[in-house]
Amino acid sequence: MKRIFTVSLSLLIAAAAFGQDRYDELLLSTEQYGGSARTMAMGNAFTALGGDMGSLSINPASSGVFRCSQISVTPAVGFRSATSTYLGSEVKSSASTFTVPNTGFVFTFDTGRMSGLLNFNFGLTLSRKADFNTVTRVAGSTSGSSYVASLASELAASGITYDRIDMDAGARPFDNVSSAYWPHILMYNAFLIDLDGDFPSDDAAYIPNTYSRDNLHRLRIPGELNQDLYRRTRGGIDEFSLNFGGNVSDILYFGVNVNLESVNYIVEESMSEFSSEPGRFDTGFDEALANYWRQTTGLGINAKFGLIVTPVTGLRIGATFTTPTAYSLTDTWDHTVYSYFDGSNPLYQDWKRETPPGVYDWSTTSPLRFSIGAAYVFGKGGLVSFDYERVNYSRISNEFNASNIFRAGAEGRIADFISLRAGYAHYSSPEEGGSATRLVSGGLGFNLNSSFGIDVAYQHMLQSSGTFSLYNNYTDIYEGSVTAPTGTEVRSGGRVSISLNWKF
Numbered sequence: 001m002k003r004i005f006t007v008s009l010s011l012l013i014a015a016a017a018f019g020q021d022r023y024d025e026l027l028l029s030t031e032q033y034g035g036s037a038r039t040m041a042m043g044n045a046f047t048a049l050g051g052d053m054g055s056l057s058i059n060p061a062s063s064g065v066f067r068c069s070q071i072s073v074t075p076a077v078g079f080r081s082a083t084s085t086y087l088g089s090e091v092k093s094s095a096s097t098f099t100v101p102n103t104g105f106v107f108t109f110d111t112g113r114m115s116g117l118l119n120f121n122f123g124l125t126l127s128r129k130a131d132f133n134t135v136t137r138v139a140g141s142t143s144g145s146s147y148v149a150s151l152a153s154e155l156a157a158s159g160i161t162y163d164r165i166d167m168d169a170g171a172r173p174f175d176n177v178s179s180a181y182w183p184h185i186l187m188y189n190a191f192l193i194d195l196d197g198d199f200p201s202d203d204a205a206y207i208p209n210t211y212s213r214d215n216l217h218r219l220r221i222p223g224e225l226n227q228d229l230y231r232r233t234r235g236g237i238d239e240f241s242l243n244f245g246g247n248v249s250d251i252l253y254f255g256v257n258v259n260l261e262s263v264n265y266i267v268e269e270s271m272s273e274f275s276s277e278p279g280r281f282d283t284g285f286d287e288a289l290a291n292y293w294r295q296t297t298g299l300g301i302n303a304k305f306g307l308i309v310t311p312v313t314g315l316r317i318g319a320t321f322t323t324p325t326a327y328s329l330t331d332t333w334d335h336t337v338y339s340y341f342d343g344s345n346p347l348y349q350d351w352k353r354e355t356p357p358g359v360y361d362w363s364t365t366s367p368l369r370f371s372i373g374a375a376y377v378f379g380k381g382g383l384v385s386f387d388y389e390r391v392n393y394s395r396i397s398n399e400f401n402a403s404n405i406f407r408a409g410a411e412g413r414i415a416d417f418i419s420l421r422a423g424y425a426h427y428s429s430p431e432e433g434g435s436a437t438r439l440v441s442g443g444l445g446f447n448l449n450s451s452f453g454i455d456v457a458y459q460h461m462l463q464s465s466g467t468f469s470l471y472n473n474y475t476d477i478y479e480g481s482v483t484a485p486t487g488t489e490v491r492s493g494g495r496v497s498i499s500l501n502w503k504f
């Protein structure tokens with residue numbers, strides 16, 4: 001998702017730091033179930049299948065396929081890697097996490113009938129439907145633009161006068177200035193941004209101290225600036241599903257889930273801009289270090305309805321409908337800025353400035369979703385399955401399109417108790433020109449006896465790329481428009497999972 005990645009790397013886009021933003025809504029509306037090891041191995045193409053704990057989140061009617069009660073737990077280890085190229089420098093980063101993407105139970109109740117409602121089932125599952133674990137590291141050097149300068153330009157363009165933000169003069173900027181400008185305010189109070197003495201009558205004429213005056217008294221970047229970003233995101237959306245399903249004459253399976261979504265999204269960013277030769281700067285500028293932390297927590301609720309029909313032997317057709325998810329959320333965040341100078345100019349000393357904790361309550365509603373699927377079961381020899389899912393993100397913003405999701409899976413029995421599985425999933429980007437997410441997977445299933453089985457799976461995210469900038473283009477008093485450098489990042493990842501299944 002090219003644009004999401006671009007915005008998420010930009011420390012100065014503080015609007016996303018304190019409340020509702022269309023990219024926040026898009027992030028929360030994106031689903032990519034981890035599932036059990038079996039469903040993961042088969043690309044989660046289970047809209048027309050059932051009888052597996054991981055399938056209950058995909059199609060609630062899956063519970064109707066269960067012939068006996070079952071308990072299942074699926075731990076997994078995932079990893080993400082990224083390679084960024086910025087200003088001619090390449091940096092690699094990686095991170096790993098431990099999660100439990102699926103666990104739960106289904107209790108089956110046989111009615112004793114030969115036709116009609118043969119059995120009805122109750123289930124409770126916990127599934128991870130979105131994983132936010134990523135890591136990014138970016139580094140490069142330039143003398144053509146400055147992160148601090150971009151903030152100074154935006155502060156000047158805002159018209160916010162210095163008397164409203166000068167903390168040493170008794171101003172209370174965090175109470176009366178939009179939190180979109182909190183990073184800018186910290187930069188000013190850490191002496192990384194000054195008032196321009198050439199415009200004494202303008203109380204909002206801000207200039208960056210990453211610039212110095214040349215022989216013609218023009219502001220210029222006097223030496224090379226090194227820029228370094230570290231960004232780590234954690235958390236996910238965990239879905240608690242209360243399921244009811246049933247089986248009518250082994251022809252129609254139905255089900256409904258009431259889903260409670262638990263959101264936990266954490267962002268940690270550290271952006272550093274430092275000089276190679278502080279002596280070239282009028283202020284003795286050495287480094288500006290900006291740290292940002294944000295956590296979004298909250299709950300959402302929706303309902304999901306599903307059907308599976310078997311019109312002829314072997315053929316299965318499934319469909320689901322998911323209502324919009326209503327979320328109630330809270331953002332908590334803070335910013336800290338450190339400034340360092342070499343001491344050659346006594347007016348500029350090292351500073352640490354920080355904001356109070358910011359808190360913002362907001363709500364949103366994700367779009368509805370629907371899926372259809374078809375599968376063919378070759379007796380006890382194996383099966384193939386195909387899914388199509390669609391979600392229209394244009395209701396969030398007209399900048400977004402509908403996302404089309406395709407999933408395919410296959411399973412074959414290679415011995416009496418061993419099954420071989422493979423799958424593929426394609427998630428198109430909701431943004432024009434954005435990169436699709438593509439997953440390939442495979443695994444094995446071992447039915448050790450009538451009451452216990454083990455499934456193992458590996459899922460690999462194929463490489464995708466995005467562009468980014470660490471700050472916005474800005475206006476320079478003497479040079480006019482300054483274009484911020486852009487970079488590219490290539491991302492990939494994988495996950496290994498194992499499911500333990502007990503039947504009774």
